[in-house]
Amino acid sequence: MLTREHRLTSGLLFAPAIRRGRRAGTRTLVVHLHVAAPDAGTSPQVGFVVSKAVGSAVTRNLVKRRLRHLTRERLSLLPGSAVLVVRALPPSATATYAELGADLDRALSRALARS
Structure with missing residues (x-):
């Protein structure tokens, strides 16, 4: 689980990262x-967007739990003032834990290289 200092707790904090x-x-x-x-x-903060397009509530919660755990393991890669928003796409519902981890690593390394 992500600690409170690493979680985005307000919807207003998502907008700057997304825009x-x-x-x-x-x-x-x-x-x-x-x-x-x-x-x-400051410490890096992470938020998640998992819409109803991903699946039922059970599926969405499973995806969120997996992403939270995967992201917690990668917090050390983020700069101190970073805000990271992870948006799950519908194929994440059928992806395995390993596939989600590999996709997160790939996307995160590309985003870090661009910033």
């Missing part, structure tokens, strides 16, 4: 990475 952040996508997900001016006291 001004670097986007990179794969078959199962799209990441939006926004790196603001470096602040010494």
Whole structure:
């Protein structure tokens, strides 16, 4: 589970990352990475968007849990002031944990290279 300091807790915080952040996508997900001016006291924050297009509530929650766990393992890759929004696409419902992890790694490395 992500700690509270690493979670986006307000819908207003999603907008800057989605509008001004670097986007990179794969078959199962799209990441939006926004790196603001470096602040010494900040830590990276992560938010998730899993729409009803992904599937039923049970499926969406499964996808969210997997993405939260995968993202927690990769927090050290993000700069301190980063805001990362991970948007799940419908194919994420049938993807395995390993496939989601590989897609997250691929999209995250591309977004980091562009920022």
